[in-house]
Amino acid sequence: MKTLSVVLLFILSLVTLFAAARADALSQPSIQPRMARPVPLAEGEGDKKDDKKDDEEDEEEYRGLSQRASLELVDPRGLEDLLRLRVAAHRAF
Incomplete structure (x- = not known):
């Protein structure tokens, strides 16, 4: 016994x-033949100052949001x- x-x-x-090995292998990103190739974004020198101002405005806007x-x-x-999880938790107990 x-x-x-x-x-x-x-x-x-x-x-x-x-x-676990299979899940790890499936989680690795791969480029499929039909998918578009990633294109790097171009950064300009003048955009950095404007982005900083935009980020500050966005941050102020997001602070006022509810959860x-x-x-x-x-x-x-x-x-x-979240609602489904709460209902399932109430049913379990």
Whole structure:
């Protein structure tokens, strides 16, 4: 019985190892033939001063946002996901 438990644990650890390796391999970015190639953005010397002013204005604008509005900017479906998680948590307990 002890040997069977050790063999089962070993097999489960191998399955976990291969699943992690596969997930890691699938998460690596690759360029597919049909995808457009990335193009670097051109930076000009005059744009840096204007960008700094724009960044300050954007920062002031974002400070006035509520948590829900900022979540919608970052992840449009994030609020729905958050509500689903809350409902699932209430059902679990």
